Amino acid sequence: MQTTARTLRYQPLDLARWVIWGSTALLMAALPVFFTQGFAITLMSQMGVAIIFTLSYNMLLGQSGMLSFGHAVYSGLGAYFAVHTLNLASKGQLWMPVPLLPLVGGLAGAVFGVLFGYVTTKRAGTTFAMITLGIGELVFSCSLMFPDFFGGEGGVTTNRVFGKPFLGITFGPAVQVYYLIAFWCLVSMALMYAWSHTPLGRMANAVRDNPERAEFVGYDTQKVRWYTLIISSFFAGIAGALGVINFEIVTAENVSAVRSGGVLLAAFIGGVGFFFGPIIGACVFVYFVVALSDHTKAWLLYLGMFFMLMVMFAPGGIASLIMMQVQLIARKRFGRIWRQYLAAGASGLLVLAAVILTVEMTYKVSVDSSGGTLMKLFGVEFDAAAAGPWAVAIGLWIVGGWLFNAARKRVAHTYGEIQAEFLQGRP
């Protein structure tokens, strides 16, 4: 038949998919070869865990339109079950090899997904968000009420190295933990991607777009949300258990609203509209939290500002910014705009310098002045209480701000021009 002959155009490009996943796997395998310092390995391990957690969160937010304020409940409880399992295993009371521990966390997460999800997914939208907030608080207060399980103030500690090494692998060295995390990260990414191409995954998109219509094509939207949340909690639990292996400790912070808020931030920064958005978001977020907090006490302020800027000027997150450029490149317009990007980037650096200088001097003067107000920034030593550096900061603000604003306008203008051409259907 004519109709069937033409159907092939909806076939996915399997080759491109293999290339992308293959190079991702290669990259993850090769990273420790290039970044050998202990610090880099820990950073990458944390990124791997965060990627799983953020992707699982985006199954709810981006794919199904469920804004959750309590996702740490599932990763955190998964982590607690994993840490107790690990402790039993190291005492020899239970058989559980470390590489399979993420399954324990995942199952625990999923079980709580079944329980709590049944309540939260009864409603969508704001009501859903409020109930998740409530459940988050509930679980957090439980963590203070039951110190036997939650470990009270100090949390529950563990030791990931026990028993005889298997093929020389003890999971003592950080790089072995990295590879374990990388393996689970790759598997989880692939599975979550696959989920988004199943009937349930697609119907989750449909329910996000228009829950009412979904009901009239035979779907119980509550079940779609519930089943999605269970699967999402499973992956959150895997992330939780990997965190246990990485840090060898779980505290109440793991189930707290801070954690839940963090994953929301990470997903938004990366962009919830594309599958790979949360992957980027997780890496950026971990970089802010881990690397930046080593350099400056004001890291949380920078994170907050960055988040605000993203939400205001790039609500689609980093992923949508990337996709915009991909479109320009694919349709041969990038050559017209890259110089203006360069100008905006250069003047943006001036503004960034102004921000950093102002923030750091303010911190030095107001919070950190017990040891004097001398400080070092960008390799220059100066007195934060003197007028000179402040004058430099103001100068940077004015010049940088003016240049950046002009450059930004030109970028916007050219981009608008190009989009108008696309709308007129020019190639």
Added chain:
Amino acid sequence: MTSALHLEAVRKSFGNTEIIRGVDLEIPKGERHAIIGPNGAGKSTLFNLISGRFPMTSGSIRLNGEETGGLKPFEINRKGLSRSFQITNIFHNLSVFENVRCAVLWSLGYKYSFWHRLDGLRDARLRAEEVIESIGLAHLGKRPAGLLTYAEQRALEIGITIAGGAEVILLDEPTAGMSRSETANVVELIRRVTAGRTLVMVEHDMGVVFGLADRISVLVYGEVIATGTPEAIRANPAVQEAYLGGLHKDAGPESAEDAHA
């Protein structure tokens, strides 16, 4: 033989106002039935009751002999009834193809599966493509539904409604807001895609109604004042007085003149 739809003494109140005031209606299988009536008569409300969007206040609705009162929309849909909406109701961020594929998944038995690969489901793909072809949107399969023109979205709305293979189809003003040529296309489309099924249609365009319907019911202030063949309805004095006379404001000059002739 049991009728496709059987409404008995159906009533619906919003607060203190009774909008549907005791409707009896029997529609045999395979019939194309039009419901006409002035704005605010309760036509869409009646559809909302039949499709389970609102619960009725009292009465009984049977679909193929089975009581559906109190069932949820998805339960009624699974029993073989599908509807379109007066205000276009589609999945705006999904492509045309995905819109239609979502509408066929349940009927093909895939339910909440997260173990099937969507692109591997040949039957779902073929069915979706067949539907897109029949509503004339084959060339727009990959376009996000939100970017379609109004007429294309209305066609998609019909496509989503019929895709699952329901035996009873409710269409709420499928030609509203369309130009003459677009209307003619949609009438042709409706005739084609509802062949062999039961069709209940709310419609203001009298040309469409008299051209398509086997029988017509006239709903005025929540009551069916007449049911019959197009000829009988045209000749019915009560209809002319209660409805066709009040048609000036919403059905265009031609039909109003028809009514006075």
